[in-house]
Amino acid sequence: MIALIQRVTRASVTVAGETIAAIDSGVLALVAAEPEDTPARAERLAERVLAYRIFADQAGRMNLGATTAGKAVLAVPQFTLAADTRRGNRPGFSTACAPDRAAGLFDDFVAALNARHTPIECGRFGADMQVELVNDGPVTFWLTA
Known part of the structure; x- marks a missing residue:
């Protein structure tokens, strides 16, 4: 699985004009599944997202993960991260996991986040979202599991 994580001062997801998820200071994780991914990889990626040290400690160094720093996480499914962009000017999506299986892996990822940390917010799989x-x-940072 792939996650593009960003340290944010705020982030939100809107679907059909309604804000469905929002956080203040924390991590925005855009997440994609690839065909070879498993629930174990989803769990490992969740662990990495929560522990990845992108928040400043008292000395001002990036030394704290979201859990240690007490920060929120907003997880957003984004299959385009798994695109094949090696050739031409149009992405190919044969390298992305099939939607029905990817939805389950995203759910596994979110469940693993929720089992380890709060607050967790998430986007809606398959929806036209504005982030x-x-x-x-x-x-x-780009993380893989």
Whole structure:
């Protein structure tokens, strides 16, 4: 699985004009599943997202993960992260997990987050979402599991 994580001062997800999820300071995690992914990989990715040290400690160094820093996480499914962009000017999606299986893996990822940390908010799988964020830093990392 893939997560593009961003340290944010705020982030939200809107579907059909309604805000369905929002956080203040925390982590926005855009998440995609690939065909070889498993529930164990979803759990491992959740652990990495929560523990990845992107928040400042008292010395100002990026030394704290979301759990240690007490920060919120907003998880958003985004299959386009799994696109094949090696050739041409149009992405291919044969490298992304099939939607029905990917939905289950995203649910596994969110369940693993919820089992380890609060608050957790999430976008809606398969929905046309508008994601709004203020990237803090900017700090952005690509994680895999």
